[in-house]
Amino acid sequence: MSGFSVTPVEGLPxxxxxxxxAGLIVERTxxxxxxxxxxxxxxxxxxxxxxxxxxxxxPSEQAVELAAGLADPRRIQVILDESxxxxxxxxxxxxxxxxxxxxxxxxxxxxxxxxxxETVVLLPLDSDASAARLREELRERTGANVGVIVxxxxxxxxxxxxxxxxxxxxxxEVLRILDGERDPAGYExxxxxxxxxxxxxxxxxxxxxxxxxxxxxxxxxxxxxxxxQGADLVIPPETDLFR
Amino acid sequence: MSGFSVTPVEGLPxxxxxxxxAGLIVERTxxxxxxxxxxxxxxxxxxxxxxxxxxxxxPSEQAVELAAGLADPRRIQVILDESxxxxxxxxxxxxxxxxxxxxxxxxxxxxxxxxxxETVVLLPLDSDASAARLREELRERTGANVGVIVxxxxxxxxxxxxxxxxxxxxxxEVLRILDGERDPAGYExxxxxxxxxxxxxxxxxxxxxxxxxxxxxxxxxxxxxxxxQGADLVIPPETDLFR
Numbered sequence: 001m002s003g004f005s006v007t008p009v010e011g012l013p014x015x016x017x018x019x020x021x022a023g024l025i026v027e028r029t030x031x032x033x034x035x036x037x038x039x040x041x042x043x044x045x046x047x048x049x050x051x052x053x054x055x056x057x058x059p060s061e062q063a064v065e066l067a068a069g070l071a072d073p074r075r076i077q078v079i080l081d082e083s084x085x086x087x088x089x090x091x092x093x094x095x096x097x098x099x100x101x102x103x104x105x106x107x108x109x110x111x112x113x114x115x116x117x118e119t120v121v122l123l124p125l126d127s128d129a130s131a132a133r134l135r136e137e138l139r140e141r142t143g144a145n146v147g148v149i150v151x152x153x154x155x156x157x158x159x160x161x162x163x164x165x166x167x168x169x170x171x172x173e174v175l176r177i178l179d180g181e182r183d184p185a186g187y188e189x190x191x192x193x194x195x196x197x198x199x200x201x202x203x204x205x206x207x208x209x210x211x212x213x214x215x216x217x218x219x220x221x222x223x224x225x226x227x228x229q230g231a232d233l234v235i236p237p238e239t240d241l242f243r
Numbered sequence: 244m245s246g247f248s249v250t251p252v253e254g255l256p257x258x259x260x261x262x263x264x265a266g267l268i269v270e271r272t273x274x275x276x277x278x279x280x281x282x283x284x285x286x287x288x289x290x291x292x293x294x295x296x297x298x299x300x301x302p303s304e305q306a307v308e309l310a311a312g313l314a315d316p317r318r319i320q321v322i323l324d325e326s327x328x329x330x331x332x333x334x335x336x337x338x339x340x341x342x343x344x345x346x347x348x349x350x351x352x353x354x355x356x357x358x359x360x361e362t363v364v365l366l367p368l369d370s371d372a373s374a375a376r377l378r379e380e381l382r383e384r385t386g387a388n389v390g391v392i393v394x395x396x397x398x399x400x401x402x403x404x405x406x407x408x409x410x411x412x413x414x415x416e417v418l419r420i421l422d423g424e425r426d427p428a429g430y431e432x433x434x435x436x437x438x439x440x441x442x443x444x445x446x447x448x449x450x451x452x453x454x455x456x457x458x459x460x461x462x463x464x465x466x467x468x469x470x471x472q473g474a475d476l477v478i479p480p481e482t483d484l485f486r
Binding site: 002003004005006007008088090093095102103112153155156157158159160161162163164165175176192193194195196198199200202203205206207217222224232233234235240241242243 | 245246247248249250251331333336338345346355396398399400401402403404405406407408418419435436437438439441442443445446448449450460465467475476477478483484485486
């Protein structure tokens, strides 16, 4: 095991709905079997047209209340539309559970890096399907068997700042489960489950930056291809001791 | 920006109290200015002698109760001794706040990979001081200006599995704060704070594995040296919206 590399895919244009993301990637990098292609959510959402113009949004009374005069009530309305549950509320800040089961700020709705003013970008409708589609398209173009991870920046309790996590994945062992295996001293490793998918997402974020418009990175040298998806990293509430 | 590499430092012996960790590292790798040396907590704790023999522990009534006949009450007692607060309790599982302010399973007390049976390994007493000491020793040996991060595997709410986070750091920009900066469209990035230290810790964990006895990795190619420490990643409870 000689380590791994994280390489940004540079020179991508500003992305728009309908753009051929797989094509834009393969023009800029040589993929190999075993690579993991990591794509920031906003790139995926943009090519999938998951962008909403605030002009067309009519805020509800609840949205106006939650905006508290500090945020655009139309943006709050979009957040409510994307949520199944508000987990924490401190107007105008909302932590919500999304339809995918993610718990994150603003239900993943983001105005930064939006393609136009007065628009917001939503999470992909089905981020695992997005990852699977991109994986298939990359394989068709290159013949390479790669994994794909779609990431977003999530806050978390007890720790400052955000880390990128895998909100979608295809062909990657996102969770390595060592239950029952033994360490070199013979101690059984109970319930050791490593969230490789989230660690890979975080590694890619280190090259994305927030201002540099580099939303794609290639991870090479890890032995992590497998048959899981991003949903495998969402913990069912009833088994979540940390909740 | 051409990406970065994560390289394990291989061939380290089983570590014991008093071992010269800096010396063992520099014998096995060439460090350069700007590298970040990432060390798993257990390696640091072992050389610092943060290992407790259960034979000398007298469990309290509370420890016996929390063990619930499912765990060694002496190990539970050690966890209580390392904790300032129990955050979640489902006997014998405990999520605790440590004296450092970390919230994690078993207050970081771990029996796996312990040097002897019937012993447990504690977190370093002051993991930022451990990182600073190692950084200084590496600089003395090599002349290289490197950052150091000490990591441990933490669970988190809402997500499956653990990711490694930075429980100690020296000379690294563990939190990148973009408040007030603007994205290419001119949108102000409110309160964008990226936990680079935790993302670097997770990247290193991808090469540590749990069974391979590789507790040190070198990150090369990131521009992340700075003047912060691990404590900068602990969020004060009163400002923690996610809590």
